[in-house]
Amino acid sequence: MSILVNRDTRVICQGITGKVGEFHTRGCLDYGTRMVGGVTPGKGGEKVADLPVFDTVAEAVAATGANATMIFVPPAFAADAILEAVGAEIPLVIAITEGIPVIDMARVMPVVRASKSRLIGPNCPGVITPGQCKIGIMPGYIHTPGHVGVMSRSGTLTYEAVWQLTQLGHGQSTCVGLGGDPLVGSSFIDILALFEADPDTHSILMMGEIGGSAEEEAAEFVKHHVTKPVAAFIAGQTAPPGKRMGHAGAIISGGKGTAEAKLAALKDAGIEVAASPADMGAAMVRAIEHKHKNKKK
Template sequence: MAVFIDTETRLVVQGITGRDGSFHTLQMAESGTRVVAGVTPGKGGQVFEIENGGRVPIFNTVDRAVKETGANTSVIYVPPAFAAGAIMEAADAGIAFIVAITEGIPVLEMSKANAFVRDRGSRLLGPNCPGLISPGKAKVGIIPAQITTPGPVGVVSRSGTLTYEAVDQLTRAGIGQTTCIGIGGDPIIGTNFIDCLSAFRDDRDTEAIVMIGEIGGTDEQEAATWAKENLGKPVVGFIAGQTAPPGRRMGHAGAIISGSSGTAEEKIRSFKDNGVAVATRPVEITDLIKESLGI
């Protein structure tokens, strides 16, 4: 098993003809994902060719793509000015799981789009995230498939390349993953840590979880408290930004320490108080996971 995406995933790529969209469509197809449709307004009727002779039909609207191909998952590579609209279009078309890769969507627009998605009962991952991969089954987004391998560990993270770092180390140590999820670094995101932990709890194959957080906000603390009460599986945690000065944003829009809230110290304390094993360096994540799996 895996969470959110697997072999049943039927993917529509919004922005399939763009530079990022076309490049990553090829990569996703290569990782075994069933890419069933693309959407670019004005290019309906054209075809996007993937390797091994695969042909992905392009539609003008997500609605048509869903009706014609039975797409159930969407990934968004459209520019920031149109991305909130693209998210709402996917939700309106009945897409159950929407992954927004786009960086730089205005916060107020995201706040509207998120409410819209929730009302329609869809799930949004991101925006400004690397997406997710269930190794050997499906990949939606931009995580490099070659650093992953199937296995018993669920990975959830607010960051992109730091997630690659951790996953790469796990894979090199021979420890595979059920699903690796990047939830994104923006202040307003669709799927948070608790949503992912809850999905990993319900996934039979996930035996242990890696949770990688950052300074800013209180999501990690809430997730740690939730895990203690509800999870019943071991968690290894890491927090980036221990040396970040207060009041300065560190690239990720969400990574800013404001007032007294959201420091690395506070998050690490909350992890420890709630039974999460804390890695002080990324390299320790693998050792702690080995311990928790008894290997």
């Protein structure tokens, strides 16, 4: 078991004929992901990496039975690509594209919320269930199958955390990149609920960052609804207010979204907080051991 994706997930790539789309489609194939096709309007009938290319998502779904899509469409057209995937009722839509205008996402959000599709991203590394299915741009080999659920708003920081876990002998059930934009399809809370319900996930590691209040909301949710051990790290503890730190969503504005407030909320919810980014894996281990001890008592 795992969440969102597994070895039976059938994946298409929207934007498969682009350089980046093709590169990562091959990367996913190499990892063992069941890639079944791709979509690029006007290029239906072509082949990329031996996979059939379709003009529309609906055609691709009808022909391949795809139940997940990975989107590499350029930012100006990516919101439309998400809407097309939702329109074709693909259950899992993973948008990797960085740089989508936020108003475009504001148009997408109500459509996604009213649909049965789940959107992950945009501006995210994707989702991986180690040893089974990789949808996205993460380096597959740093992951090991196991029982820690990992979720994060940042790509390379997730790799860092996963690497530390793997080094400490803790594999991962599923790793989810939520994305660094102000508006993203899935929040920490959405994924926490999935991890809590997944018998294969025994503990949860989350990496947040400054900006917004998703971490505070996650802390509140953990307090009331999560029984599994949780550890966390917040990036941007030294970031100045009013400055966008790379990610469109990573900004402290109006005194909101500070690392201090997030850390306080996490600690208040009993979450083990990593003091430095070098401590993320170790914090997860501490949280697991702590929970274990309490159970024995």
